Amino acid sequence: MTAPPAPSIPLVDLIAQHRALERELSEAFARTLDSGQFVKGPQLEAFETELAEACAVPHAVGVGNGTDALELALRAAGIGPGHEVVTVANTFAATAEAIVAVGADPVFVDVGPDDQLIAVDRVEQAVNARTAAIVPVHLFGRPCDMPALRTICDRHGLALIADAAQAIGSNGSDGPVTAEADLSTLSFYPGKTLGALGDGGAVVTPHPALAEEVRRLADHGRRSKYVHEVVGRNSRLDAMQAALLSVKLAHLPEWVLRRRRIAQRYDRAFDDLPGVVAWRHEDSGSAVHLYVVEVEDRDRLRDDLARAGVHTGVHYPEPLHLQPAFRRWRRSALPHTEALARRIVSLPVYPEMGESEVERVIAAVTGAQGRRPPRRAR
Numbered sequence: 134m135t136a137p138p139a140p141s142i143p144l145v146d147l148i149a150q151h152r153a154l155e156r157e158l159s160e161a162f163a164r165t166l167d168s169g170q171f172v173k174g175p176q177l178e179a180f181e182t183e184l185a186e187a188c189a190v191p192h193a194v195g196v197g198n199g200t201d202a203l204e205l206a207l208r209a210a211g212i213g214p215g216h217e218v219v220t221v222a223n224t225f226a227a228t229a230e231a232i233v234a235v236g237a238d239p240v241f242v243d244v245g246p247d248d249q250l251i252a253v254d255r256v257e258q259a260v261n262a263r264t265a266a267i268v269p270v271h272l273f274g275r276p277c278d279m280p281a282l283r284t285i286c287d288r289h290g291l292a293l294i295a296d297a298a299q300a301i302g303s304n305g306s307d308g309p310v311t312a313e314a315d316l317s318t319l320s321f322y323p324g325k326t327l328g329a330l331g332d333g334g335a336v337v338t339p340h341p342a343l344a345e346e347v348r349r350l351a352d353h354g355r356r357s358k359y360v361h362e363v364v365g366r367n368s369r370l371d372a373m374q375a376a377l378l379s380v381k382l383a384h385l386p387e388w389v390l391r392r393r394r395i396a397q398r399y400d401r402a403f404d405d406l407p408g409v410v411a412w413r414h415e416d417s418g419s420a421v422h423l424y425v426v427e428v429e430d431r432d433r434l435r436d437d438l439a440r441a442g443v444h445t446g447v448h449y450p451e452p453l454h455l456q457p458a459f460r461r462w463r464r465s466a467l468p469h470t471e472a473l474a475r476r477i478v479s480l481p482v483y484p485e486m487g488e489s490e491v492e493r494v495i496a497a498v499t500g501a502q503g504r505r506p507p508r509r510a511r
């Protein structure tokens with residue numbers, strides 16, 4: 134008799150996470166239900182306070198989702214028609230959607246060849262009299278070079294608005310990277326490192342006036358109940374999601390540690406594997422929202438891993454400047470962005486992943502790349 138095949142390994146396992154937190158989540162649900170208050174109120178206020186602390190900023194505003202967070206941050210910073218916003222094309226569509234939604238034009242610049250993140254020298258070249266903001270994306274949780282971007286923003290009077298949807302828990306040069314922009318935006322999409330049980334997002338900022346403006350815009354342009362000072366909208370974080378997120382936020386530090394440990398184990402295993410480029414995670418500050426390697430034959434590796442029961446993803450297969458929706462903002466080829474899109478593959482990483490699953494992924498990758506796994510101790 135042959136043994137039953139081992140269960141396949143997902144990219145993320147939300148069921149395992151929620152099973153571990155079932156009692157705490159149920160209690161938070163019951164508490165919110167009993168409170169009868171589902172929009173605004175104490176659950177939201179408590180979560181915003183905890184989130185601001187985790188992000189090392191004085192202000193956090195819960196909003197409907199990560200895309201709204203970006204749009205509201207841009208509007209709060211005064212970005213609108215006639216403005217250009219410098220960003221990258223190797224990101225989720227939301228980054229550019231938000232820029233277009235406020236009436237500005239996205240200007241896509243290339244990434245560095247080695248780190249996938251916005252190339253500071255390309256940003257410098259893209260700045261002109263219409264430029265109003267820079268929107269770096271801390272892709273996969275890897276922190277962009279915020280001190281260098283800050284220097285450019287200060288020199289030209291630009292807003293620095295970071296898409297930190299993948300970067301909660303990530304550290305920059307001096308603590309949480311979320312403290313290093315004028316506004317940083319977060320997503321609590323379920324698959325994110327801190328995920329709601331539905332949609333959610335937040336804007337975090339060191340500036341009280343910007344926090345107030347985001348709050349006003351997200352709540353029908355009002356500060357008091359019946360006075361609408363500007364034309365706003367409705368984009369709030371539900372009290373129920375806030376209560377559930379408070380439960381999860383308390384576990385974020387241990388989750389980030391576990392994600393980093395898995396990433397470093399992968400790094401060591403893939404270090405000198407032929408045809409694979411693994412960026413080192415030691416001291417990178419990344420909270421490892423995604424673990425991504427570059428490989429020569431990406432599609433073949435994905436097929437091999439699928440056969441071994443290892444799920445993979447590609448973040449993202451088609452850069453935005455080549456997408457039908459955003460092609461009209463393409464100004465030039467982005468060689469590094471385009472080359473990377475053909476080479477990247479995301480491997481499973483989630484805090485509930487056991488050692489045996491990590492070793493199975495390593496064995497599947499090293500096997501597929503035609504070499505035996507390296508010895509554990511080095």
Ligand SMILES: *Cc1c(COP(=O)(O)O)cnc(C)c1O
Nearest residue numbers: 198199200225227298320321322
């Ligand atoms: C998830 C994500 C968003 C959008 O967040 P939603 O909550 O899904 O609207 C924006 N930017 C990046 C880089 C993301 O990964």
